[in-house]
Amino acid sequence: MRKKIVAGNWKMNKTSEEAQALLSEVVNMVNDEITGDVEVVLCPPSIYLSAFRQYVPVGGKISIGAQNCHEKASGAYTGEISAPMIQSIGVDYVILGHSERRQYFGETNAQLAEKVNIALDNGLKPIFCCGESRDLRENGDYIGFVKDQITESLFHLSAESFANVVIAYEPIWAIGTGLTASSAQAQDMHFELRQHIASQYGDVVAQDTTILYGGSANEKNAAELFAQPDVDGGLIGGASLKSREFTNVIKARQ
Numbered sequence: 288m289r290k291k292i293v294a295g296n297w298k299m300n301k302t303s304e305e306a307q308a309l310l311s312e313v314v315n316m317v318n319d320e321i322t323g324d325v326e327v328v329l330c331p332p333s334i335y336l337s338a339f340r341q342y343v344p345v346g347g348k349i350s351i352g353a354q355n356c357h358e359k360a361s362g363a364y365t366g367e368i369s370a371p372m373i374q375s376i377g378v379d380y381v382i383l384g385h386s387e388r389r390q391y392f393g394e395t396n397a398q399l400a401e402k403v404n405i406a407l408d409n410g411l412k413p414i415f416c417c418g419e420s421r422d423l424r425e426n427g428d429y430i431g432f433v434k435d436q437i438t439e440s441l442f443h444l445s446a447e448s449f450a451n452v453v454i455a456y457e458p459i460w461a462i463g464t465g466l467t468a469s470s471a472q473a474q475d476m477h478f479e480l481r482q483h484i485a486s487q488y489g490d491v492v493a494q495d496t497t498i499l500y501g502g503s504a505n506e507k508n509a510a511e512l513f514a515q516p517d518v519d520g521g522l523i524g525g526a527s528l529k530s531r532e533f534t535n536v537i538k539a540r541q
């Protein structure tokens with residue numbers, strides 16, 4: 288079933304003390320103020336995942352996600368963390384293919400297909416990110432580009448496996464820039480992506496797929512973005528680092 292999800296990607300932010308303070312504020316606000324059927328996913332830096340899992344009860348309104356995993360299960364990959372490790376501490380989701388990983392760490396669609404596989408094999412639900420650059424948006428086939436990201440990293444999956452994947456459309460030109468896609472631009476792309484998924488897996492699977500929007504989403508624009516029929520929630524960066532604002536974004540989705 289298509290879920291409403293608001294995920295907070297903390298990226299490489301917060302010391303241990305700061306992270307604990309923000310986590311406890313978010314947990315309290317969500318428990319006190321969120322009554323709807325929205326799932327909240329917190330994705331802190333990996334060093335805090337274990338502490339977050341211990342603090343946040345399993346099966347409540349809040350799930351925990353990692354920001355990345357390696358494509359191999361184990362081995363000589365200094366500094367990396369694996370899907371089995373993430374799974375072993377009870378984490379629910381893993382963000383894969385964020386544009387920052389593609390840009391700074393050279394992640395490719397083929398490599399991401401491997402990461403998706405190992406995440407699913409270990410019971411983790413991928414939040415698969417896709418999105419085009421500003422140059423492509425202005426001068427190229429940006430819809431085709433984003434569809435290809437999905438085709439090359441996800442369309443080898445069975446329909447049963449694909450059902451565990453969440454898509455996050457994040458136009459690179461909107462990430463951390465204050466330039467949000469308009470609600471119409473977000474809806475257009477989400478509609479195109481749902482059609483693309485339908486072409487591979489059929490209408491039922493496509494209608495059940497959760498597609499999040501990310502890119503300068505905040506408490507001011509969230510309600511309009513989430514009102515679009517194909518926008519099921521958000522992957523929130525900067526605004527997830529402020530408990531009041533993040534809770535307001537979640538409220539806009541419930």
Ligand SMILES: O=C[C@H](O)COP(=O)(O)O
Nearest residue numbers: 296462463502503524525
């Ligand atoms: O993963 C989150 C996205 O990169 C959005 O970040 P942002 O909300 O700071 O633009």
